[in-house]
Amino acid sequence: MDRTDSFCMSIPVAAKDILTTIKEYGSSTYLVSATADNHPHVANLTFVIDKNDLIVTVGKRGTKNLENCPKVTLLWPPKEVGGYSLIIDGIASKHENIDGSGSVWKISFDSGILHRPAQSPADDDPSCGSDCQTI
Numbered sequence: 001m002d003r004t005d006s007f008c009m010s011i012p013v014a015a016k017d018i019l020t021t022i023k024e025y026g027s028s029t030y031l032v033s034a035t036a037d038n039h040p041h042v043a044n045l046t047f048v049i050d051k052n053d054l055i056v057t058v059g060k061r062g063t064k065n066l067e068n069c070p071k072v073t074l075l076w077p078p079k080e081v082g083g084y085s086l087i088i089d090g091i092a093s094k095h096e097n098i099d100g101s102g103s104v105w106k107i108s109f110d111s112g113i114l115h116r117p118a119q120s121p122a123d124d125d126p127s128c129g130s131d132c133q134t135i
Contacts, residue, residue, distance in 0.1 A: 011084070013112040018088070019049060021112065025076035025086050031056065031107075032073040033065035033092075041065055047107075054107040055095055063103040066092045072107060084114035 013021050031043045043062050047054040054074070058066065066072070070093060076086040090109035 009115060009118050011114040013086070013114060015110045018109065018112055019052065021086060021114075022049070022054075022076075022088075025079065028076075029054075030075040030077075031058065031062065032075060033062055034069050034071075035061075035065055036068050050106070052108070054090075054109075055104060056107060057104050059103070063105075066103075066105055074107065074109075078116065082116065084116045086112055087115055088112035 027048070028044065028046050031045055033041050033043075035041055041061055043058060045056050045058065047056045049055075070091050072090050072092050074086075074088045074090060078085050088109045088111075090107040092105045092107050095104045095106040
């Protein structure tokens with residue numbers, strides 16, 4: 001995905017483009033959910049697209065988290081070094097499981113962002129840089 005805005009850190013992905021963008025990134029993603037005491041839990045999983053939603057099967061911890069708090073984030077890492085990650089916030093709801101195996105959930109969403117850290121400024125160009133702070 002070549003972009004002319006090389007110093008841009010985030011690019012919105014409109015609802016009409018989100019499924020096409022997901023397909024470009026592939027059917028494996030990271031699901032970020034939260035435990036009851038708000039600790040993040042990350043799981044790598046695969047999904048299928050059903051209309052405008054993603055259908056995922058999660059493990060025991062993920063199921064417990066989604067039952068407690070259905071708000072999730074999906075993350076696809078960059079396809080190349082320096083590329084954009086795809087990040088989507090969504091809502092999980094229990095999905096009817098036809099074969100009875102696993103805990104199947106539907107993830108609904110309506111937009112996302114493409115994100116990457118800002119590139120380091122050139123030594124002679126102080127106007128282009130990251131807004132990150134050392135911690």
